[in-house]
Amino acid sequence: MNTRDCGHIISASSPAKGEAGKTGEWRTQRPVLNEAKCLAVRANKDICFQCWAFCPEGAIERKPGGPIDLTYCKGCGICAQICPADAIQMESEYDSPESTKSE
Amino acid sequence: MTVLNQQRVNNTHNHLSNPKTYPPGQHVVTGNQSAAIGAFLSGVQVVAAYPITPQSPVVEELAKFIEEGELPAEFVPVESEHSAMGVCIGASIAGARVFTATCANGLAYMCEQLHWASGSRLPIVMACVNRAMAAPWSVLNDQQDSMSQRDAGWIQLFCKDNQEIIDTVIQAYRIAEKVYLPVMVCYDGYILSHTVMPIEVPDGNKVKKFLPPYIPHTPIDISKPVNINPVTLADPRLNADGVLCHGYMEHKYLHHQSLRNSLKIIEEIDIEYKDIFGRSLGGLFSEYKTDDADVVIICAGSLSKMCTLVIDMLREQNVPIGLVSLRAYRPFPNQKLSVALKNKKLILTIDKSLSYGYQGPICIDIKSSLFESGISSTVISFVAGLGGRDIKPYEIAEKAYDYWNKFNKKELTNEIIYESQWINCKY
Amino acid sequence: MTSILEIPADEYMLPGNRSCAGCGLGIGLRYILKALEGKCVMTVPACCLTVLGGMYPISSITVPWVNSVFPGTAAMATGLVAGLKALKREDITVLAMAGDGGTYDIGIQGLSGAAERNANFLFVCYDNEAYMNTGTQRSGATPKGVKTTTTPIIGKIHSPKDMGQIMDAHNIPYVATTCISYPTDLYDKVKKAKDIYGLRYIHLCVPCPSGWQYDPKDTVTIGQLAVETGAIVLYEIENGIFRLTGRSRRLANGGKLKPITEYLSAQKRFANLDTSSLDELQEYIHKRWNEFITKDKTLTE
Ligand SMILES: Cc1ncc(C[n+]2csc(CCOP(=O)(O)OP(=O)(O)O)c2C)c(N)n1
Ligand code: SF4
Ligand code: SF4
Ligand code: SF4
Ligand SMILES: [Mg+2]
Numbered sequence: 024m025n026t027r028d029c030g031h032i033i034s035a036s037s038p039a040k041g042e043a044g045k046t047g048e049w050r051t052q053r054p055v056l057n058e059a060k061c062l063a064v065r066a067n068k069d070i071c072f073q074c075w076a077f078c079p080e081g082a083i084e085r086k087p088g089g090p091i092d093l094t095y096c097k098g099c100g101i102c103a104q105i106c107p108a109d110a111i112q113m114e115s116e117y118d119s120p121e122s123t124k125s126e
Numbered sequence: 127m128t129v130l131n132q133q134r135v136n137n138t139h140n141h142l143s144n145p146k147t148y149p150p151g152q153h154v155v156t157g158n159q160s161a162a163i164g165a166f167l168s169g170v171q172v173v174a175a176y177p178i179t180p181q182s183p184v185v186e187e188l189a190k191f192i193e194e195g196e197l198p199a200e201f202v203p204v205e206s207e208h209s210a211m212g213v214c215i216g217a218s219i220a221g222a223r224v225f226t227a228t229c230a231n232g233l234a235y236m237c238e239q240l241h242w243a244s245g246s247r248l249p250i251v252m253a254c255v256n257r258a259m260a261a262p263w264s265v266l267n268d269q270q271d272s273m274s275q276r277d278a279g280w281i282q283l284f285c286k287d288n289q290e291i292i293d294t295v296i297q298a299y300r301i302a303e304k305v306y307l308p309v310m311v312c313y314d315g316y317i318l319s320h321t322v323m324p325i326e327v328p329d330g331n332k333v334k335k336f337l338p339p340y341i342p343h344t345p346i347d348i349s350k351p352v353n354i355n356p357v358t359l360a361d362p363r364l365n366a367d368g369v370l371c372h373g374y375m376e377h378k379y380l381h382h383q384s385l386r387n388s389l390k391i392i393e394e395i396d397i398e399y400k401d402i403f404g405r406s407l408g409g410l411f412s413e414y415k416t417d418d419a420d421v422v423i424i425c426a427g428s429l430s431k432m433c434t435l436v437i438d439m440l441r442e443q444n445v446p447i448g449l450v451s452l453r454a455y456r457p458f459p460n461q462k463l464s465v466a467l468k469n470k471k472l473i474l475t476i477d478k479s480l481s482y483g484y485q486g487p488i489c490i491d492i493k494s495s496l497f498e499s500g501i502s503s504t505v506i507s508f509v510a511g512l513g514g515r516d517i518k519p520y521e522i523a524e525k526a527y528d529y530w531n532k533f534n535k536k537e538l539t540n541e542i543i544y545e546s547q548w549i550n551c552k553y
Numbered sequence: 554m555t556s557i558l559e560i561p562a563d564e565y566m567l568p569g570n571r572s573c574a575g576c577g578l579g580i581g582l583r584y585i586l587k588a589l590e591g592k593c594v595m596t597v598p599a600c601c602l603t604v605l606g607g608m609y610p611i612s613s614i615t616v617p618w619v620n621s622v623f624p625g626t627a628a629m630a631t632g633l634v635a636g637l638k639a640l641k642r643e644d645i646t647v648l649a650m651a652g653d654g655g656t657y658d659i660g661i662q663g664l665s666g667a668a669e670r671n672a673n674f675l676f677v678c679y680d681n682e683a684y685m686n687t688g689t690q691r692s693g694a695t696p697k698g699v700k701t702t703t704t705p706i707i708g709k710i711h712s713p714k715d716m717g718q719i720m721d722a723h724n725i726p727y728v729a730t731t732c733i734s735y736p737t738d739l740y741d742k743v744k745k746a747k748d749i750y751g752l753r754y755i756h757l758c759v760p761c762p763s764g765w766q767y768d769p770k771d772t773v774t775i776g777q778l779a780v781e782t783g784a785i786v787l788y789e790i791e792n793g794i795f796r797l798t799g800r801s802r803r804l805a806n807g808g809k810l811k812p813i814t815e816y817l818s819a820q821k822r823f824a825n826l827d828t829s830s831l832d833e834l835q836e837y838i839h840k841r842w843n844e845f846i847t848k849d850k851t852l853t854e
Binding site: 172209214215216220 | 620
């Protein structure tokens, strides 16, 4: 297979999600939202959104209850740390029932 | 309107056809003025440069055109040559036709930007007013500066006289924008840059026709954003649509192939130029009395103009000698040169620079070109004129005469074949 | 001042990019591009941001981006401005964004030249206080005492340059400092800078978990501590008028700086500091803080 079809004359990239792959696979911990505690979910209003504001990945949607894009969330834990209502918990990827990881 | 169409509309020459002081016709100008008028006629839109002797008058002249309002271009008085090339790169990416000039330490200071410009495939035209490389300091002429940047991926064209400078600058934009490669227009410091000669200034209206607007290969478009020159892996990689895109090496292959392809383009554009302006610059190189010659001198730049005198002197002495003056140094016209040199017995190359530890760079390339074609002429490397050392026609004539005799008497020693012969070196 | 809830939802940085988990740069970049509404062309030298931007042929950013040689950001930006002007496309903001190494050290000559010429672009120095891309070597921005891979045992012995003051001394129309932990402060400054003609310089403090050696979850907290202890001071200088802004302004208006040790002890890179250097640093920070307060003639407003 050759590279002619790309037609590029120089090295120039086009935008797409996941340039570094499914960065969710980097995670050792995943953020889990406790909706009962979330200020925005409880008020069902566009309020707070600190988690959205500070996610360095832009992986959280700007609406009550998120959701968090776990395909790309790198598990840094900033959202959990910053949440004023303690509504996000970081849980080990290895203990989580949905986890695809094995030790 | 699409960005490209907008580019076409906005990017047409809107300057006066000719500078007021240089209407079409005969003028007596320095090489530096010739380069500046060439850039004017080409409708440059951004000029960024930093002063260095003997280049400074080129940009001073352009600054004057711009400040007087004759040339609607942006003049960026940068703080270094590194930035001069940086500004040219940015402006060229944005879609503007750009010009700069430098030499010697200024050119060396640009080094990483030279690679960036060519790797980005930008049609930047730069005058290199050939000057010796320090240390020690010398402001005088040789060609070590541009030769040292041989492998920066630029097209390098040499000029013999001030007429060739203006014509080459104009042609350079056509070539550059056709093959998307930067072009260095090299001419000898002082010998051409500061010497007045009569030239024919072309009609700017004809230049406008000869040079269509510059269309960038990768326009800046907010609705279709791209990231230009990111980290590029060794191996090809799929894009998001599953199309396999080049690795670093494929990009370099394309770059190299475009340089090789420009051999043809340089010739074609020279022919077209002749049709419009009545002058040819010889395409890749020009020949003088080579048809029946057994000995050929090869050199580049103003020296080759002087060497026509040498040839005439020696012809009077019945030496069957001719001259090849090299115009395109990169791409190197290896195949065409070997055709031109096919039946020559002795080839004398004169370099105004050195590949330290071996021989003159032109000589090295000539030898490898001949080898490729199975031509076994004897090639002798001469080094002359370093740091402005005078080169006298009779000295070259004497050397050529002497070595032709030695050749005929089979007296060429290993010392002559394997080492460079220094002309007018008093050590 | 814009509140978090007023910040536009549009994103110009895509997830799944190549920055480290918890990197402060992602937060900063999101707000810069939001403030410019994506109507910009970025130019970036070699640095961590290049890595975040992604490897050919995929980009993690949805605005045009032009890479530059490491020392050449300001010249490239100048060229883009000149070229866009020639093409009558001056509606596009040119955003130059370099690391501290590409600003304080190898890039300072070009930046100073561009500032002297008042070239019409926005320069953001994102400061993670070392050469992170090449493996955490010291830079002209690395604080005194910090262990880096080129100051491995005794720590850096020189104090950092004050880049804000250096840029202010160029008499450019806008100089500001900010920190990713205060994204609305950053957003407002970029928004203001966007509409100013000439060279605008914004200094952005970007905590870096990998180089500063703390848990990635603490990026925002560390940036907050930097400001609350006075290690970083948020201000802007608009046409020569100096103003403390945001959290720093509130601290100056009746608040109190936290002891610097709260900021330092949260990061392993400062582990080397002995008590006398700590005292010296604390004294320096108070002295500088008082100078800032005196300098701000608008504080009573
Ligand atoms: C001329 C040149 N010298 C050195 C380098 C190697 N280099 C690349 S990035 C970098 C450090 C970048 O540091 P900084 O600007 O602080 O950005 P960071 O990586 O910390 O975000 C260095 C030294 C280079 N690319 N070019
Ligand atoms: S920060 Fe916490 S409370 Fe606020 S919106 Fe996010 S999860 Fe809900
Ligand atoms: S802040 Fe970190 S942990 Fe939370 S969603 Fe974003 S990437 Fe994931
Ligand atoms: S090294 Fe630091 S600045 Fe660089 S990507 Fe990682 S966390 Fe960000
Ligand atoms: Mg850094």
